[in-house]
Structures are given as structure tokens and as C-alpha cells.
Amino acid sequence: MSLFFDYSLDGIANGMVYATLALALVLIYRATKIINFAQGAAGMLTTFIAFSLLSRGMGYWWAFLLVLIIGFAIGAACERILIRPLHGRSELNPVIVTIGLLVVFEGLAGAIYGNASRGFPAAFSQSGLRVGGTTIAFSHFDVFILIAVLALMAGTLVLFRYTALGLRMRATAFSREIARLLGVRVGLLLTLGWGLAGIAGSLAGLLAAPTSSFGPYYMDLVLVYGFTAAVIGGLESPVGALVGGLITGLCISYVGGYLGSGLEPLGALALLMVALMARPEGIFARPPARRV
Amino acid sequence: MLEVRDLSVSFGAVQALRSVSFDAEPGAVTAVLGANGAGKTTLLRTISGLVKPHEGSVSFDGDPLVGRNVESVARMGVSHVPEGRGVIEEMTVEENLRLATLWCLRKKDRQAAIVETLDLFPRLQNFRRRQASTLSGGERQMLVLGRALISRPRLLLLDEPSLGLAPLVTAQLMALIRDQTEGTDLTVVLVEQNARSALSVSHHAVILNLGQVVVSDPAATVAADDALRHHYLGF
Numbered sequence: 001m002s003l004f005f006d007y008s009l010d011g012i013a014n015g016m017v018y019a020t021l022a023l024a025l026v027l028i029y030r031a032t033k034i035i036n037f038a039q040g041a042a043g044m045l046t047t048f049i050a051f052s053l054l055s056r057g058m059g060y061w062w063a064f065l066l067v068l069i070i071g072f073a074i075g076a077a078c079e080r081i082l083i084r085p086l087h088g089r090s091e092l093n094p095v096i097v098t099i100g101l102l103v104v105f106e107g108l109a110g111a112i113y114g115n116a117s118r119g120f121p122a123a124f125s126q127s128g129l130r131v132g133g134t135t136i137a138f139s140h141f142d143v144f145i146l147i148a149v150l151a152l153m154a155g156t157l158v159l160f161r162y163t164a165l166g167l168r169m170r171a172t173a174f175s176r177e178i179a180r181l182l183g184v185r186v187g188l189l190l191t192l193g194w195g196l197a198g199i200a201g202s203l204a205g206l207l208a209a210p211t212s213s214f215g216p217y218y219m220d221l222v223l224v225y226g227f228t229a230a231v232i233g234g235l236e237s238p239v240g241a242l243v244g245g246l247i248t249g250l251c252i253s254y255v256g257g258y259l260g261s262g263l264e265p266l267g268a269l270a271l272l273m274v275a276l277m278a279r280p281e282g283i284f285a286r287p288p289a290r291r292v
Numbered sequence: 293m294l295e296v297r298d299l300s301v302s303f304g305a306v307q308a309l310r311s312v313s314f315d316a317e318p319g320a321v322t323a324v325l326g327a328n329g330a331g332k333t334t335l336l337r338t339i340s341g342l343v344k345p346h347e348g349s350v351s352f353d354g355d356p357l358v359g360r361n362v363e364s365v366a367r368m369g370v371s372h373v374p375e376g377r378g379v380i381e382e383m384t385v386e387e388n389l390r391l392a393t394l395w396c397l398r399k400k401d402r403q404a405a406i407v408e409t410l411d412l413f414p415r416l417q418n419f420r421r422r423q424a425s426t427l428s429g430g431e432r433q434m435l436v437l438g439r440a441l442i443s444r445p446r447l448l449l450l451d452e453p454s455l456g457l458a459p460l461v462t463a464q465l466m467a468l469i470r471d472q473t474e475g476t477d478l479t480v481v482l483v484e485q486n487a488r489s490a491l492s493v494s495h496h497a498v499i500l501n502l503g504q505v506v507v508s509d510p511a512a513t514v515a516a517d518d519a520l521r522h523h524y525l526g527f
Contacts, residue, residue: 167383167387167390171380179380179391180342181340183396185363
């Protein structure tokens with residue numbers, strides 16, 4: 001029983017990281033109908049930038065903040081320079097560009113930092129918390145993950161639901177032509193959306209690094225799990241990304257714990273298949289609009 | 293005043309508009325009539341910047357519109373209500389309205405404008421927080437019309453507002469369009485299949501046939517000319 005409890009706690013902490021990457025995928029997918037396969041690799045690249053800054057003696061929180069800003073800039077630049085010119089062509093073109101970016105980012109990190117995996121420091125202690133005399137599988141760092149991800153989710157929800165900027169972004173995502181006819185500067189908001197996704201991707205990279213074998217490819221699995229989470233959540237809903245992340249995190253933790261860690265990716269694949277068969281539109285998908 | 297001069301638009305080999313010219317006066321409704329495929333929708337989409345013409349010019353109060361992007365045209369006070377009731381279904385009624393106020397009204401004036409607009413459409417008042425996808429066709433048309441008027445446009449482009457509406461709702465809508473126009477400096481271009489009801493509220497009528505202007509006369513003249521009506525408008 002206590003083993004199950006530990007696996008669950010581990011699953012929640014990891015699930016939060018998957019949820020963050022899923023949120024990044026959702027932000028881009030719902031605005032542009034593109035799956036950004038480079039999202040994980042971009043987070044990897046910014047985390048390597050953090051690594052460089054930290055090894056040059058910068059304080060952890062300054063590096064953390066700076067890297068989120070860099071993540072925003074990379075996301076925004078990708079949209080403006082690489083994705084925008086492809087608008088109006090085949091839907092496949094931008095997706096292939098993101099796959100190309102994935103390869104470029106990983107190659108770049110490998111060329112600069114080498115392919116060996118190394119350690120990345122965590123903001124807080126990674127030893128388990130002590131509750132009532134026993135040590136549980138949830139560390140100070142996991143608490144930080146929980147708070148950081150929930151704060152990001154809450155911020156996203158407030159932005160979309162209560163601000164004028166969020167209203168514009170939703171209009172851009174749901175109905176680009178109508179938004180433009182109502183004076184919304186759609187191009188600017190698309191760039192902004194990719195930037196926000198870049199922040200989420202960078203956060204996922206920073207949070208995943210201490211518990212992974214940090215190297216050019218450590219975000220590949222996070223991308224796969226984050227994608228699974230996003231699909232379970234319906235690909236268009238931030239809340240869906242959170243719930244999908246938790247489900248994915250828990251499932252993978254149980255598979256890894258009870259069946260062996262080598263089966264984790266297969267577990268994610270099985271989960272994806274079950275989810276697609278049971279609810280192809282995702283748990284949080286909007287009901288198909290009524291046509292009048 | 294809206295001035296359209298020698299406007300030509302092609303989609304590949306298909307020429308949708310051929311050298312279209314007409315004026316639309318402020319304080320009046322100008323009806324654009326014609327059969328399916330005559331180029332009416334293309335004309336409106338070209339005025340609002342959604343379609344780029346390959347020749348000709350459009351200017352409003354002396355400012356050229358061609359060459360500007362869609363959102364800049366909108367911010368000049370041009371409200372285009374596209375065909376097929378363009379509500380944003382995922383948003384509430386109130387959010388649909390608020391969206392249209394963002395560029396033109398200050399934060400403190402937005403709520404008042406929404407209340408004012410809803411006064412115009414009492415039916416929508418109870419649905420303020422309802423998702424727009426739950427509205428009926430007539431309610432959607434009221435919402436998009438309210439959304440177009442809330443930014444106090446100088447030029448209103450309406451594409452088939454009566455499409456799929458019951459005759460009584462259509463009559464209410466047309467009366468409202470006329471009320472909003474008369475005695476103001478609003479210029480309205482009304483594209484309609486339903487020529488009879490469009491002519492009843494219009495001051496001027498332009499008839500398009502295969503992308504060309506074949507008639508540009510006062511609405512009363514067109515309505516009184518039996519041969520013309522039979523030939524182009526089918527009633």
C-alpha cells in the first residue's frame with residue numbers, strides 16, 4: 001500500500017511537468033492547429049542556457065527568470081520567422097518545420113555542450129519530505145514543481161478568462177477571420193501565443209532536468225508524455241492539459257513501479273491508444289458546435 | 293462616403309468582379325443585389341480587406357482602403373458582418389460584444405456600451421453569459437449586428453443578414469438597420485438575396501450580374517421597374 005502511495009506521489013510530481021509541456025502544446029495547437037514537435041527541444045535548449053549561466057555563477061532564481069524570458073523570445077521568433085511565412089499552405093508544412101527545429105536544437109546542444117548527460121541542480125532539496133516519522137516520495141523540489149505548475153496554470157486561466165488580452169487571444173484561436181474584422185491584431189497575438197508556449201516549455205525543461213539524465217535528448221520523453229497528456233485533455237483546453245498530465249504521470253509511474261521502468265514509454269503509448277479509442281476528442285474537448 | 297472605382301477581383305481563372313464602380317452615401321442604405329455568384333460577397337470582402345483586388349480602388353471619406361490589412365480597415369470604423377452569422381461560438385454573448393469594443397473604447401466605457409447594445413436587442417439580455425453556440429439563428433444575427441454597431445462604425449457592411457431567418461425576424465432586422473442609419477452619418481452597404489425586403493429599407497440599389505454592375509439606381513426606381521425586377525431579381 002505504501003508503495004502505491006509512493007508511486008502516486010511520484011506520478012503527481014512528474015505529471016505536473018508533463019502538464020506544463022502539454023500546456024505549451026495546447027497553447028500553440030488551439031491557435032494555429034500545429035503540433036510543435038520542437039517544444040521539448042526548445043525547453044532543453046533554454047535549460048542548457050540556464051546551465052551555462054549557473055556554471056558562470058549566476059544565482060539560481062535570476063537564471064530561472066532569464067531563461068523563461070529567453071523561452072518566450074525563442075517561441076515568438078519561431079512563429080514570426082519560420083511559421084508565419086507558411087500560412088495558407090499545406091497544414092503539414094509547419095509541422096515538418098517544427099520537426100526540423102527539433103533536430104536543429106538537439107544538434108546545436110550536442111555540438112556546444114556534448115552528448116554526455118550530466119547533472120542539473122534543483123532549486124530545493126530532492127530528498128523526500130518527512131511526514132510523521134516516515135519519509136515519503138515527495139521532495140521539497142516536488143513541492144516547488146507543484147506550486148510552479150499550478151501558478152502557471154492559474155495565470156493562464158486568469159489571462160484567458162478575465163483579461164482583454166486573453167479575450168483577444170481566444171478570439172484569435174477560435175475564429176481568426178472574425179477577430180481580424182473586429183480590429184484584433186491577430187499576427188501580434190499569434191506571436192504572443194507562441195511566446196507564452198515558449199515560457200511553459202522552458203519551465204518544463206527546468207523542472208524536468210534535475211530528475212532526468214540531463215543532456216541534449218532528455219526532453220524527448222517529456223515531449224512524448226506531454227503530447228499524450230495534451231491528447232487526453234483534448235488538445236485545446238489548458239485544464240485538459242493539467243488533468244491529462246496528472247493521468248499520464250500516474251499511469252507511467254505505476255507502469256514503471258510495478259512492471260519495470262523500461263516499459264514506461266510503452267505504457268504511455270498504451271494510454272494514448274486507450275484514450276483515443278475511448279474518447280477520441282479528448283476529455284475536455286468542446287462539444288461540436290451546433291450548426292444553425 | 294464610400295467610393296468604389298473600377299474594382300476587379302479574380303480567383304485563378306474566375307473573374308469575380310469586373311470593373312465595379314459605385315458610391316454609397318452616408319445616412320443611407322445601399323443595397324447590393326443579384327443572383328448567387330454575382331460577386332456580392334466578394335465585393336464586401338474586398339472592401340474590408342479580406343480579398344485583395346488586382347485592379348481598382350476603394351476609398352472611404354477620402355482614405356484609401358485597398359492595401360491596408362483587415363484589422364486596420366476595421367480600426368478605421370468599418371464593421372463587416374460576414375455571411376453565415378459570424379458569432380464566436382466558444383464565447384459568451386457578452387464576450388462577443390466586449391471583443392468588438394477593445395480597440396475603440398476605454399475600459400470604463402465598455403460595460404456601458406454593452407448595456408446600451410443589449411437594450412437594442414432585449415432578447416439577448418437574458419443570454420448575456422450564455423455560450424453563443426446555444427443561440428438560435430435569429431439571436432445570432434442580432435448578436436453579430438449588435439457587435440458590429442457597438443464600435444460605432446462609420447461604414448457597416450452586411451452580408452445576407454436575412455439568410456435563414458423567419459420573415460417576421462427579417463422585417464424586424466431590416467427596420468433596425470434603417471433606424472440605425474437614418475439621420476446619422478452611418479453608411480450601410482447591404483448585400484441581400486432577399487431583394488424585396490432589402491429594397492424596402494434601401495435608398496439606393498446596385499445590381500450585380502456576373503461580377504459587373506448592371507444597374508445603379510435609387511431603390512424606389514428599381515422596385516418600380518417590373519422588367520428589371522423580373523430579369524435580375526426574380527420577383
